[in-house]
Amino acid sequence: MIYPWLTEFKQPIETAYGINKLHHGILLGGQAGVGKAQFAQDIAQSILCNASSNQLQTCGQCKSCQLQKAGTHPDKLVIGQDNKTISVDEIRKVAQFVQSSAGQNANKVVIIHNAELMTIAAQNALLKTLEEPNAHRYLFLVSNEPMRLSATIRSRCLCYNLVINQPEQVTNWLANSSLIAQPWHILFAHQPLLLLNWHEQGDLNQLDSLYSSIECLHAQIDLKLVDEILKQNPKHINVFCIFLFAIIKKYLLNKKIMFNTYQECMKLLAHFENSRKTILGLNVTLATNRLIFSLQAQLNN
C-alpha cells in the first residue's frame, strides 16, 4: 500500500514502466517519516510481481509476491536498513547482484536505504553500476539527506523529492488511525509516520508530557520531568529542540517578544544543538538546565 499523499509520485513511475522506459536508478529523497521506504518497497514489489504487466500492481498471490512476503525473494536485494555506514563491499555485492540473471519475472530490484551513508568508495563503486545499466534492473536509493550524496550519483539518477502536497490527506489518514490528535502534532504534519511510530512504540504520552511541561517556557516549567523524560529516552532530545523552536516562534508571532530576543533565543538553541552533536559525553542534564535558564532569562528580560 502506498500512502495516499505519495500516490502522485507513483504515477510518473508507473507510466514510464508501462512503456518500458523506467529509469534504472531512482533516488527517493524526502524528510524522515514521509513514507519513502514503504514507497520503495511497494514499487519494488510491483516490479517483481509475476502478474504485473505494464501497470505497477501487486497480486499478492503469485510466487513472487509470496517470496517477498517471506522476505526471501532472490531478485530483490535490500541494504542499508541498519542505519550504519554502507561499505564498498556491500556495493560490490549490488553490482554482482544486478549482473546475475533473474529467477522469477526477468526483473531484479535493489533498494539502498539511508543511501547517504555510503562511503565515498561505495559511492564511486555504485557509479559504475549506474553508468552501465543492465536491462530490467532497477536501483532505488532512499535518503533523508540526498544532498549528502555525490553530485555525480545524483546526476545519474532520476530524482524525486517526496513531499506532502496535500496535507488534508495526512489529516484524514491520521484521523482514521487510533492516534488522538494533540496541538503539537502539527509540527510533524509533514512527517506523519514519525507520529505513528511514536504511537506504536508507546512514546506519544511521554512526548505529550514533554510538550506540556515546557509549553509555558517563559514562566515555571517542570525541569525535573523534562530531565526524567530525556534521560529515559535520549533520542527525544531532537523533538525537545523542535518543541522549543516552535514555542519561541509562537511568542514572536503573538508579539510577546521582540525580534532581537527571538534571535538571541535561536542562537542559544543553535549552540545547544551544536554542542550536543560535537561534544562527546556532554552532560545532557546540565546542558538542558542551562539552556532552559538562559532562554528564560532572555524571554523575561
Ligand SMILES: [Zn+2]
Ligand atoms: Zn504477484
